[in-house]
Amino acid sequence: MTGIQEAPVHALLSDGTTVRIRQAGPADREEVLRLYQEMSPENLRLRFFSVSPASAREAADRVAAGERPGYRALAAEHKGHGYEGHLVGLAEYEVLPPGGTADISVAVADGWHHRGVATLLLEHLADAARTAGVTAFSADALSENHDMLKVFHDLGLRVTRHFDGPEVHCTVELTEDDAYLNAVEARGRVADVVSMQPLLRPRAVVVIGAGRRPGSVGRAILRNIGADAYTGPVFAVHPEADTIAGVHAYRSVADLPRVADLAVIAVPAAAVPEVAEQCGKAGVGALLVVSAGLDRHQSGALMDACRRHGMRLVGPNCLGLANTEDGVRLDATFAAHRPGPGTAGVAVQSGGVGIALLDGLARLGIGVSSFVSLGDKYDVSGNDMLQWWESDGHTDLALLHLESFGNPRAFSRTARRVARTMPVLTVDAGRSEAGRRGAASHTAAAAVPTMTRQVLFAQAGITATRTIGELLDTAALFHAQPLPRGPKVAVVSNAAGVGVLAADACAEAGLDVPSLGADLVNELLGLLPDGATATNPVDVTAVVGEEQLRSCTGLLARHGAVDTVLVTLVPTAVATATGEDLVRALTRPPGRLPRPVLAVLPTQAARVELLPTAVETTVPAYSDAEDAARALARATARAHWLSRPPSRVPELPDVETGRAREIVAAYLDGNPEGGWLDPQATATLLGCYAIPQIPWAWARDEDEAVTAAERLAGPDGRVVMKAYWPGLLHKSEQHALHLDLQNLSQIRAAHRDLVTRFGDRMTGVVVQPLAERGTELFAGVVQDDVFGPLVVFGLGGTATELLADHAARLAPLTELDAHDLLTSPRCSPLLFGYAGSPAADLGALEQLLHRLSRMASDLPQLADADLNPVLAGPHGITTLDARIRLVPRQAHDPYLRRLR
Template sequence: MQKPIQSSGERAYDILRTEKANPLDAIFAPKSVAVIGASEKAGSVGRTLLWNLISNPFGGTVFPVNPKRHSILGIKAYPTIFDVPELVDLAVIATPAPTVPGIIAECVDTGIKGAIILSAGFKEAGAEGIALEQQILEQAHRGKMRIIGPNCLGVMSPRTGLNATFASTMARPGNVGFISQSGALCTAILDWSFRENVGFSAFVSLGSMLDVGWGDLIYYLGDDPHTKSIVIYMESIGNARSFLSAAREVALTKPIIVIKAGRTEAAAKAAASHTGALTGSDEVLDAAFRRCGVLRVNSISDLFDMAEVLAKQPRPKGPRLTILTNAGGPGVLATDALIAAGGEVAPISEETSASLNQLLPAHWSHGNPIDILGDADPQRYTKALEIAVKDPNSDGLLVILTPQAMTDPTQTAEQLKPYAQIAGKPILASWMGGADIAAGEMILNRNHIPTYPYPDTAARIFSYMWQSSYNLRGIYETPVMPVFDSASGIPDRNCVEKIIQIARQAGRTILTEFESKQILAAYGIPVVATCVSKSEDEAVQCAETIGYPVALKLFSEIITHKTDVGGVQLNLKDAEAVRHAYNAIKLSLHDKLQHDPHYSLLSTQHSALFLGVTVQPMVKMAGYELIIGSSLDAQFGPVLLFGTGGQLVEIFHDRAIALPPLNTTLARRIMEQTQIYKALKGVRGRKSVDMDALEQLMVVFSQLVVEQRWIKEIDINPLLASSEQLIALDARIILHEPDVEEDQLPKLAIRPYPTKYVSKWTMKDGTPVTIRPIRPEDEPLMVQFHKTLSEQSVYFRYFHLIKLQSRVAHERLTRICFIDYDREIALVVEYQNPETQTREILAVGRLSKIHGTNEAEFAIVVCDRSQCQGIGTELLQRLLQVSRDEQLSTITADILVDNYAMQKVCEKLGFHIERTDDPTVVKAEIDIKTFHPEN
């Protein structure tokens, strides 16, 4: 049998994974620490820091550094870092800001790989502080040093005993990784954690995030086996792409809960477009969190409550909660809180109701909340719970107990213990009262049933759990392949580029309605027929060609909101009406220029204000007016908007926001968050809008925004949607200013599909194929691909056999297909049968960056029947070219020692092959600088 061409090196979802040292280990798991600025002065940061390190043994050595003292706290001190007799892993710096760049330079010279800068006085102090930060970064990059801070509290690793902070106490060890930008909040959280008995796997104060940011720490804690959940106090997002990339990957296995300060809309409104007026930076942040599976909460208690409940209970599959209570009032409170937080009361099925009728007294509530009455004993509670939990309409249960004469809180809790993990539904409890319920509350908590003193809190926590499920489900769902009519030349990018360049060369930033619609049409978005007329006679001629009734709209290179200046005339039924409308638009604009201060400022550009009118047919179909748009956010770049459109769009404020690029799943998600979505699916006898077509249109619109980076703002308002068709009645596009250079254009927060890596190629036997990056829509093709692999192919790829059922599991293939192109690139070799037009994948090559480094691992697997066709060599060569484009330094792979074919391919392309500690495995490695593509 021919040796297949494979290698190992995918991501965490693979069974075998090479352990790699993370640069942040120098900070979180140092073997030696230098305290630079250590002091004997009572109450000083340097003294508190040194005392914390030596009084909480972490298994390493501490070296005080102070040029003025021989010893500090009884420990020998050293004048400089050069005088320390051993290699130091971590330097913790507590000296005045101006001294820090020089200290960092000395640390780099001695080989220190990690530093925590506690000192303040940097960018928060103004220009001088910013200059100091730049000097620090230059020195750190020279030695590949990672830095936390400056202006931070420090870092604790409670499980190992490391306390590199100047906090007054050490955090309890536990399973929560806590990251905060606020040092003051850290100390408050620390005090709170002792009262609430919350423990931490890591406790990190980030400070100014000069170097180490959210993404670095999320990846690090994601790989940490002791961290079960990550909670974050955030003041600013920093590197948005890094955060989103890390959070999306880690949130699939560990919950990430964020509290973000500042919900007010701080971003300036963009008055030139409806979309700009409707999007605020905080709403965009919410959309970003949804996109990567992060849960946002509003209070510190919710932050840790969610960390606890998501570690103890399964996430609900839907928003419907069943409430079981022995008192009506608490049940009503829970219901109000549930609905206010976006949850739903689960309807009780007929079967459930019949079973409860047989169990409960006649006066039970006969609905949800299920009031089992105040005399309920433990047996009534458990039997009612057994019935309610089986109801298919319910996604979770909340059990409320108020101490009454017949109530036994402790015994009821004992009876509920077996239901801690039942039917994949979360079970929450609210034991209300004081000392009488304490024992029962403790029993429930010890058995992984979270308890809350108030039922409204528990209901809100359930809604948060559903939000978390909803966010993650968007990552797991397999989208549908978007439809493009390549035969008709759609999208016509050349047409769009020409329109934009003509406008830019003329110094214009606003495209006319006609130009805007041409761009939409170039991407296959249906637009209403539009005829430009520069005189009354031309308008009449256009109207008669189109057919009455028609609409006339102002044709201008300056004004975007035509209705604001009386620039729209509708339902014109004859030539006379068209002539009258033409002059009415012209007169109305003239009146605005004369009397409205806002428009009078434009009078100097009169020649561009009125260029005539556009004539369009009146669309004779009933439908819904929608708005689809995109504008810029200061933190996340281009963002998308969908909602109820028309003239009152800013009044209704029914809209949702998402980050591009979209696929069909994400397109549906943004629509689901609006009120109009329910109507679009059909109400009161009206047919549903073609939702599949609307999803496709959203995906195409997203692609337009992603590809046409010169577009600053764009909206379609209205997009008329009915069961028969979708059609853009009006469009508005604003370009970036003429003085903006291409390298200054805003970047997307999420890297789009890398089309530059798509190209045709021919196998040795002459078979034409396409090599392209993998897409989320490829999951069905990947299922078929795995069916073509022999046991030997699987063994060479994964180093042991994995059953087909495991390899094609939806959760696994989702992670393989729906990748972050900023973190990894997977190239597939696709063959399309010319007769049947069916597609299949013949091979996959994957390049994955290693967290915290500038290195990557590669993996290649080729289906058995396509081996020996040069595919392995071609894929590896392309992955090396990707590595060069991404400015990576080193590429490695572990290869089974008897996989000679893969080793031969690596050697051919310049890899160095060496033995490892495992006699069955060799390591292939190449310095990208030495790679030279074959001609």
């Protein structure tokens, strides 16, 4: 990939070590030679098939020859003050004639084997090769070189082997499919979790910047670490004090009696880079920087120290972190109350949101496994935390508050996997323009449009809420009760009015409150007082007793007619039982119930509480039926998402990616600033992806228009004429088209009209046959600067912008993503045969969406693609009009392993 050719990137090896990957060149000759000279004779023989010193010199000279067509060399370096003298690996490719395949070689320094150096280099080398048009790697190895052969096998790419005596010839196809992405993801997960150990399971901690007087942030963190009975040694660093808050203080990090895994930095912003450098030299494994206000230079110096010394970083500008595991018990925050132990993982960008979430969870009695305040998120991100919780063995509920996304597509892929094993909840922060401005100014994040963020959450299976209160409402339900099997709810109340309100709340949340069958109604009435009704809502009346309510609830929870029981209760002076007794009917159920039970208690002071039961569970109780219904709707949506099998990105025939890239490159060579393709180039590019288009012809003058019309006219002889000039976007608004032209005189008159009105601006016209009737749809691509390409689908025609009936999904689309795109817009019933009209060819529409997705994924320069209208009918689809805009943009693989 071109990105690593221009600037070095940092990435993690399998043991969590940070290395830098960069392009190798002439300045590296002596270092490459030293790499080979320091190899054992056995490793030299395996690399060169001999131990001749000449082979090492030839290899060094090849790298020293520098960049040239068809050749690339990447070096992996380890930490140091500038990296010189620390080459630990080298990977090269050279394209073989006639092209398409490249010969590769890989070398790893002695002492660095089995740490993932070769695999990481090959991932980056393959990415660079794909961008250069290479489709396969070719390599020769001795058959006894099991380590190298295993590297090729474990890449996740398709490998074929051909044995020839003591040698084996390997061919590695570079197609980046799901199998390869899964393999890269698995390697990245292992490396990431190992690198996070010093942060979240440190064996020793040092606090730098704790003041001698109360009131400093560092001192508060030091006090919390001690109060939480951290299991390892804790030190303080202070230039003058001998002890701080009862903890022995040292003059510098270098003076500590042992190396600290984690350093908490709470010094003024100007001092942060130097302190970070001292920590790196001392061998500290990770930094927690709570200091705020770093300028650009200070931020860059901090990150440079972390990368050179291989330290992971939380912050800066954060509240701290905590891990409640028995073997750790670390509270390195300056929060007033430390989190209690439990199984909820919490990661936030805002310290204030973090305090609110921790307090809310504590009030509910939901303990925390680990808490990380990400702050400005220079390094450790929500993606890192999801992978940690997935692997820590303690977390079963993930709560996130993210104001920005560094790598949304990688985050989406991780979240989609993690959400299969535990609920992932988030607050959808920054929904309004003002909120997005606030998020951007607060965290230096890019303002993210609401649609793209919601698309990300929907595809990844993330449960998104609007507020912290709703997040806690939903977390309480997920923590306390099983997921509902469907949307059907039985509403039970001891007052008809509150039952009606609860039923309304459920319906408005998208749930179903069905009428109950006659047999079930009769059975319920046999349990309840006279005057009860049981059609749903179930009115148990104000005189219901504890045992009657318990039996009613238990019957509904065990019956297949509904998926959830929602019980709303108000205290009355009529009942023989007290209000507490009625609640006890829910907290002492007749054994474990197979379906979720929720309570709505309008007189309850708290918004939501978890009521302990006699069967070691809890019942979530809400003060407002709308809160309960919204939480239940999110639980239902999660159950539906989990019920769907994992989906894949389909393979597509008839795709000419290489030709498409040539078209894009040729256009941008002539138009360096980018722009809209002309009709011919647009049609050709769409043709590379076999996107159906109506027949058309380009005409430069009136006579060519007549000739084209005679050739293209259908049985009825009617055609359409559209004006064109660069920059023309909305033909209908500018009246730049004529429809239903039926004879040659009308065609000539239409052309003359366009010429008269638009003059020299018009460079030609497009002539098409008049299309048959069908449903007019819109399909397109939008490149988001943060999220990458989105495929958009919805109602088309002239009303598309007015009605804005569109849905979107991030590319690449899986089969389920394409189905969701077809069914999400309000116009979707038109596709399925609404009111007796013929259904559209859904298979053809799904193919269209997948082909647009592939085009967007292949071509990062594709800024916009609008296909409008796309005419859909029972016998297929066709594109009647299309626009494509290209911009100069380098390819960027979101799944390539690298640190931020």
